[in-house]
Amino acid sequence: MRIEQFLTDSAATYADKTAIVADGPRLTYAELDDLSSRLAASLARNGVKRNDRVLIFMDNCWEAVVSVFGVLKAGATFSPINQSTKADKLTFIVEDCEPSAILTQAKLMPVVTAALDGKADIFTASTHAPEGHCPRGASSLKDCFESEVREVEHGGIDMDLAMLIYTSGSTGRPKGVMMTHRNCEAASGSITTYLENTPDDVILNVLPLAFDYGLYQMLMSVRVGATLVLERSFAFPQAIFEVIRAEGVTGLPLVPTMAAMILQMRDLQPGFLPSLRYVTNTAAALPAAHIKRLRELFPGVRLYSMYGLTECKRCTYLPPEQLDRRPNSVGIAIPNTEAFVVDDSGTPVAAGEIGELVIRGPHVMQGYWRRKEATDHALRPGPNPWERVLYTGDLFRTDDEGFLYFVGRKDDIIKTRGEKVAPKEVEAVLHAHPGIAEAVVVGLPDPVLGEAIAAFVVLSDPNLSEREIIRHCSRHLEDFMVPKSIAFRTELPKTDTGKISRRLAAEAARVAQ
Template structure:
């Protein structure tokens, strides 16, 4: 690895070198901790994109429903889209929203927008009109690329937003002519997945690419401080806020993660299953940008809730890496066909977005014979902050150790650091931390204090430097003055054979303040409330044992798979 000063312009905090987790670093991570992150800090995501599409031009970049585009094609189509955006009069810094599931149009529009100097605003396609209106207005979006399936939602609010240009597309529009007609016909007329709408889009995505390919693109000067993404938080603690993620923070995070994964990933050779939606920060970075950087192939799964369809894709694909959340891992290991898959090329699963449960991780490793690497991050940290070293033999129950150049501290309610082993709010500092919330100075000041990002997550740290998430502060249950963390209750509940999923919440109680109420999804209908409570009593202190068990068919979740405890409350 080069020690050229141009690659390491950032002065290193000497305090980082004394942190206990340094002993767990690979050589690459140790080098980055001592000398700085190994990349040119003047480079942007565009520099990364140009290099990858040149170096791996003939490799498949993305595959969706069996249709592939190479890095060369991705580059030419992104340029065409960028040229078309310029023809609309969109200027550097203007905001363009992407409201799509995982389809080939997404990476083309993403990189095309970045090439044009635009700021990408990712939008959850399942938003209600109220949620969509808030995000479009808050981000001051000028243009949107949207799949027809969701135009009715946009139609309901567009007159009350800043959106000037609507570019529509259908799920199958990037496929060959025959397949395009087949897919689009089935989705619209057979599955009835496209609601009726009267809104007239400005142009179709396919037309935009055709026109753009005949236009001259004018390169836009982009610097690391320019905003690449306004990435909106989930809004579980109030109105959704736009985290300002500039090219610098995203590039730093890519370099940080690479110091952990370089030893496992063979550039240009891996096949990544992208079942998580690319509009979510975890998939955006860990499935899209990271593997574009590595020149690898990403298989886009449009509907990950179709577990049978996902399994069929895995049966046909020699996959090697699978980033996912606990609920997806759980769904896979409980599918009867999953254990029959060919795992000869598979290297690891990468868990994030929510806590991975031990029962799920154990079953995953039993079937795949590979580790499930759990990490931790949040929108505000671009997103990865910690991850388990690739050297682990099995599930650790930990979210791992901080990435190089990332510092952590755990504090109590008075802002004082807690002793080793004691729970405290996890605070982060590093080059991947956001610049702030868009036009929310007060919220930024509450979240970033003296350079430290306050995550709102409660964690502990052991003497080796491994971090363990206890729970979200906001989800804590208070029973007779004792803190009860839902994750612990849920972890125990799913250890019982016959329990598929569980979610714990607090319920008001006249004497103890709150008691634990457990919602359970069964895979064995013969499991009773008494059996679950007996199992919990055998594994939990008395005040943590659920007083009520409610059986439901499905837990409410975000589209990424996070359990919505607030809805259960």
């Protein structure tokens, strides 16, 4: 199935139901379907063809949702770009994927203009932009949305690319992850199955639509005919809580930084968001201590710990009924997926042994756009001669019942005193201290140890000292795993998607040395 069929089917069944709530405006499924069809016709008239790439450079607004489905209805491939992207990175993406169109907002037009640098062959449309900030020939999205309705006969099938989503570029230049309609259909179908999504769900999304976790909230919502409430950030949690109560939100996707913000608030009472049915977490594992406190705040709410990566969207989830038995686990493979741990030769390892996680399933990417070497490293021969499986680059272990545990990134492992240390193990102990809100652990060059373990923490108890933290770690960790230094911060460096960045923390520490 092609992804635009999600909208076509839901519009036929739930025409007058609210599909999108976004900062005031509300769109029904019929309106979303109509606007996206008009945009598709306008794109086609402006030269966008089947398999062309179209950049969607917007924040969480209703126009972004319309744009995704408009691009797909035109037979093209959409590429969501984070609104915080600067001109040099946007220039790289433009040169890398050669889009035929860019859809954006007025406030972002100066970045687009700088990135295009006079390129006149890329159709550009935005919300109303001030004079002087539009590339030559730029159009208005409003005009596109008012374009004559005409079905575009593009002839596309579900093996065509639906999206090209660029990784954050934590090492080197970002890579475009290629996902077909079939990949996206498989991933969204699997996730909505274990979350038990229905048309009655109201899903709140503060995560950027350019982040696959945020993007899939929209795709899954439209697939099942639910309502999606879009917010631009979680900077003011109390305002978001008011929205949740007003809209009767049933699903709340979190990342660990959002969880940490909630848990630092002292005036929240258990059950303060009574409409919630489930909470999900991915991007990074939630510390067990945070899981315990979230469950106390949200009694009766199903909490899903999950693990995934852009290259296949989602890999594993922990059934909520397993939280008490194994709070540190990220669970089992999602439906219609296999997840297993292998050694360096690709041979599955025994329970308890650490190895690389491999994913096999219909949601695995097609590869990296124009990056054959990187693709061949990530996608390798599978059990059958016709398939390739995804080597995630992440270290995992399983327990005796097959439940998976994230150990760390291969590149993150700290080698100290001749021992290997997974930063996540140290971070879990730090997070278990009630006076620590956030923590990240890195290895810093040391002439004696090879690498010294350094921890950066944000406190919820301002009276907590470095000595007390090290003493706490010494009670729960082997000697070689205890941090050699503790640095206090008011905040930790984060990626565009709100995930704590170990790389940026390490770079800042090395500069300060």
